[in-house]
Amino acid sequence: MTQVDPAVLDTQGMLDAAFGLPEQMAVARDEARGLDGLPDREDIQQVVVLGMGGSGIAGDVLMAAAGPYMPVPVLVFRSYHVPAFVDESTLVFAISFSGDTEETIEATTAAALQGARVVAVTRGGELGHLADSWGVPIVGVPESIPQPRAGLGALSIPPLVVLEDIGLFPGATYWIDAAIEQLQVRRDQLARPGNLGEQLARRIGRTMPLIHGGGGLGAVAAQRWKTDVNENAKCPAFWNAQSELCHNEVSGWGQHGDITRQMFTLVNLRHDFEHPQVMHRFKVTADLLDEVVSSVETVEAQGEGELAQLLDLILVGNVTSLHMAFQEGIDPGPIPAQDQIKDALATAAGEDEGASE
Numbered sequence: 090m091t092q093v094d095p096a097v098l099d100t101q102g103m104l105d106a107a108f109g110l111p112e113q114m115a116v117a118r119d120e121a122r123g124l125d126g127l128p129d130r131e132d133i134q135q136v137v138v139l140g141m142g143g144s145g146i147a148g149d150v151l152m153a154a155a156g157p158y159m160p161v162p163v164l165v166f167r168s169y170h171v172p173a174f175v176d177e178s179t180l181v182f183a184i185s186f187s188g189d190t191e192e193t194i195e196a197t198t199a200a201a202l203q204g205a206r207v208v209a210v211t212r213g214g215e216l217g218h219l220a221d222s223w224g225v226p227i228v229g230v231p232e233s234i235p236q237p238r239a240g241l242g243a244l245s246i247p248p249l250v251v252l253e254d255i256g257l258f259p260g261a262t263y264w265i266d267a268a269i270e271q272l273q274v275r276r277d278q279l280a281r282p283g284n285l286g287e288q289l290a291r292r293i294g295r296t297m298p299l300i301h302g303g304g305g306l307g308a309v310a311a312q313r314w315k316t317d318v319n320e321n322a323k324c325p326a327f328w329n330a331q332s333e334l335c336h337n338e339v340s341g342w343g344q345h346g347d348i349t350r351q352m353f354t355l356v357n358l359r360h361d362f363e364h365p366q367v368m369h370r371f372k373v374t375a376d377l378l379d380e381v382v383s384s385v386e387t388v389e390a391q392g393e394g395e396l397a398q399l400l401d402l403i404l405v406g407n408v409t410s411l412h413m414a415f416q417e418g419i420d421p422g423p424i425p426a427q428d429q430i431k432d433a434l435a436t437a438a439g440e441d442e443g444a445s446e
């Protein structure tokens with residue numbers, strides 16, 4: 090496979106956007122600090138994040154990096170609906186890159202009607218108009234970001250800062266700064282010729298990656314790897330997490346080894362916050378799957394703290410997926426399948442509206 094020059098193929102600048110993650114995070118940190126209209130700490134009993142796709146991942150980052158240390162529960166909903174428990178004691182982060190994600194708009198409207206305290210993170214759109222009319226805090230998303238999946242920093246950092254300002258996640262700024270520092274180091278490594286992302290993309294080749302993570306942090310990283318491969322490389326990919334996969338998925342490997350050996354590459358995402366038994370499970374499952382996959386690859390997270398290691402793994406996965414696209418001559422930016430679905434839904438909605446008149 091001959092890799093096409095990214096400068097020619099990458100029409101939306103997705104590689105540059107990936108490498109700009111540390112700076113994007115720093116801007117988002119500063120923009121989200123000191124918002125007016127935030128609730129008092131004692132008034133919040135739960136935190137809910139509403140979002141889909143590249144916006145919804147912000148909720149997963151929040152749960153993995155901050156959730157274990159917060160005195161109130163954090164939940165993420167990717168749906169048109171919100172549960173009945175959402176009320177005036179709920180802090181809702183409504184996150185939509187475009188501001189026009191229909192699921193998020195409908196769920197946020199329902200949450201507001203139920204009395205929730207809303208903070209919007211968006212570029213504008215309908216969600217921006219609603220938030221402005223309600224007089225709730227809004228954190229803007231820069232227009233320069235080409236796609237929702239390229240806006241991870243702009244979408245995921247503001248909720249952490251808001252929670253720090255309220256008093257629900259003290260120390261958020263420290264961990265954000267530690268993550269920025271690590272991502273600058275990793276970015277410099279990934280910008281070199283023959284970097285880890287290029288190597289992984291070459292070894293994965295035309296197989297489909299099966300990504301395994303450990304615990305909550307590893308699960309978020311694995312899911313993000315999967316979606317980046319889907320959207321950037323336009324390739325099927327699958328993910329699972331330890332230790333859950335030891336209770337089901339492992340039973341499905343082996344019978345068709347002659348086929349799976351040609352189709353799948355196992356990628357293990359490792360970090361420093363794994364439970365000791367999860368460490369053992371990685372070894373056991375790698376030994377089990379070694380004979381039925383093309384190869385077993387391992388990526389080790391680096392950095393101080395859960396947020397740094399999570400985003401470090403995600404950045405490696407993003408760059409790997411971009412090189413998977415480049416080596417196949419695919420422009421990673423456009424997502425025609427998703428555009429086709431949106432167009433079809435808009436057409437169906439218009440037909441339904443016309444039929445009701």
